[in-house]
Amino acid sequence: QVQLVESGGGLVQAEGSLRLSCAASGRTFSNYNMGWFRQAPGKEREFVAAIRWTGGTLYADSVKGRFTISRDNAKNTVSLQMSTLKPEDTAVYYCAAGRVLVLNNQKDYDYWGQGTQVTVSS
Numbered sequence: 549q550v551q552l553v554e555s556g557g558g559l560v561q562a563e564g565s566l567r568l569s570c571a572a573s574g575r576t577f578s579n580y581n582m583g584w585f586r587q588a589p590g591k592e593r594e595f596v597a598a599i600r601w602t603g604g605t606l607y608a609d610s611v612k613g614r615f616t617i618s619r620d621n622a623k624n625t626v627s628l629q630m631s632t633l634k635p636e637d638t639a640v641y642y643c644a645a646g647r648v649l650v651l652n653n654q655k656d657y658d659y660w661g662q663g664t665q666v667t668v669s670s
Contacts, residue, residue, distance in 0.1 A: 552570055552643045552645060552660065553571045553661055554568060554641065554642065557641060558667070559669065560669070562634060562669065565631045566633060568584070568643075577624040580646065581599070581647060581648050582619060582643070583646075594608065598652065606651045614632045634668060636668075645657060645658065
């Protein structure tokens with residue numbers, strides 16, 4: 549079993565930057581694919597970014613070029629560097645882990661964090 553805890557959320561102005569982190573524990577981390585998803589009020593949870601245990605990445609079109617996902621297997625963490633933030637990025641951001649091949653399919657993820665709120669003001 550894997551436990552995930554997100555941190556780094558908060559309030560930021562449009563065009564600003566914010567870095568989210570996800571700390572994993574419970575079992576070996578390096579062999580898991582890691583993803584970030586987000587959910588705005590009244591909307592379905594959507595894919596944001598993911599990184600395979602081998603290092604390959606995938607981004608939603610809405611964040612491509614602005615967000616960067618990375619992982620540090622030695623520290624059992626995955627991060628999401630968010631730049632040029634927009635009010636549309638406001639949501640609860642969730643970290644997820646799983647041994648999946650389709651990285652943007654949230655149904656394939658086995659473990660989820662509690663979420664961290666990101667609010668972008670205009």
